[in-house]
Amino acid sequence: MSTIASFGFWSFVGIVAGIYTLFALGVQVQFGYAGLLNFGQVAFMGIGAYTMAILVVKEDLNMWLAAGCGIVLAILAALLLGLPTLRLRADYFAITTIAFSEILRYVATNEDRLTGGSQGTINLAGIGRASQYDGAWQSFLGKVERNLHVGSDAAMLILVWTVALLAVAAVTLLMRTPWGRVLKSIREDEDAATSLGKNVFLYKLQALALGAALGALAGVFYAWQFSFFSPDDFAPLITFFAWMIVILGGLGRAWTVPVGAVVFGVIFAGTRFFDFPPFSLLDSTERAYVRLIVIGLVIIGLMLFRPQGIFGSRKEMVLE
């Protein structure tokens, strides 16, 4: 049977799409609703994943607690980043956030004793002492499998998407509250919101922190799904994947994020396993290049031909 018809293949695509739904939902909150150009979203994913793994391996902390700490730390980092930089002009804010994510990646690469360094989490407990942070997660996943009578891929798929769809629903509801309406008004006209007595800065800071929490949650699932990661997993490229997803679906609507994420999942994970020509002519590293070329072309094509995304309406939300 061809891999493309197998359940394992599609569940992998689905799991990646679910994790990226959470990750990109953060960008949707920050940019789609609040108009913030955060190009350092991957930093929050990294903070979530690393905090969880470090606390589990070094402090022997309960994994739920460790994951919670990861999310809290990401929120604190967002506040720390936002306090001085949110007052900057949009393009300066964008470049600052990339620099922020790159600084954290360099720190993670070089502080071997804290993070395991460039070799990744395998060295978390010290070099040569191959360490694992997902023992507790695997046994939890095993329980889910037995209770639902499904395989491990299906269990992961169900867990990731349950959380992802809950998050989408929560964001949708949140944006219908007065808080969400103020956020959108800031995106549309900052001065108008200020003149109505709204503390624009505070709203932006909260949106940044909420997006960071979603990014960290995605990071925790990323860590559990792949059982290993290294600083290179949090390169600026990953942030652009989230942007592609958000723009693909359409800005300012939470429910479009899963759709964009599934399309992204097929491009990202799918081309790995396509075993028919022309893909079968390329080796696996060449396919990785083709994958990124395709993602680049999708971004350019969207901007040229459909800047409002698949579902966006041109009148309501055209990308500035």
Next chain:
Amino acid sequence: MFMQLLANGLVTGSVIALAAAGVSIVYGILRLVNFAYGDYMTFGAFTAVYFNVTLELPIVIATLLAMLATALLSVAFELVLWRPLRARNAGFMSLFLVSVGLALVLRHVIYLVAGPQSRTYTVDPYKVYVIGSARLSGAQGIAIVVAAVGIVLVGILIARTGVGRMMRALADDLPLAAVAGVRTSRVILAAWIVSGLLAGLAGVLAGLVQTSFDPQLGFTLLLPIFAAVILGGIGNVYGALVGGLTLGLVMELSTWPELHGGVDPTYKPVVAFGALILVLLLRPQGLFGRARVV
């Protein structure tokens, strides 16, 4: 030690300065933050590999050909991408995201065509220039001389030539320049040509200085280049030149052991990014900019 770091800083700084000038020329006129610029540089560096290593041409000729090729690439993207986008009134965000997409496409096409292996130019590896207590490799020596000439030429082009004056006019007020009879689309094309020539040159020089490099070459330099652009005042070409040199010196001198033991060399990029954030927070108009521009 200090003299050596100073020399290294000048070498790194002059390469960043050339690239930053290239970014700034286009930003000043089009308000386009070109995220693909690092990959324009990589394109130049790899074209020079083809001429220098495969066709065995001398490095100077290979560099000139690579600059021409990069300028052609730069013009081609203006014609098929940027001009149509401007015609649709694309805003800052769209342009930036397109440049992100373009960066991905360009870099991975280079990976696909040239492969991921490290490359080196054919230059005499044993030649060493000694200046005082500093030692420069042959490649570093070439880089610093060529970059110095390049910096002076860019300065003259912007300050003294007709085309430079028109570029400044467009950067100052594009509609006004158009009303005054400047053929804006030609000047924009000229800006892309200069920007492309500089990308090609900076790419080759970066490759020379690093001795061996892969298709990540330009992208890894992109943030330090942006930092230099902002340091000099975004859109200000002279500022970018000075900003680049300053940044190169700051990066190298931060590792000086006398300075509280110095920074670990692996943290040099972090110093650049830290400097970038500091400048944005303390002086967002750049070292020489006027506050009203921001």
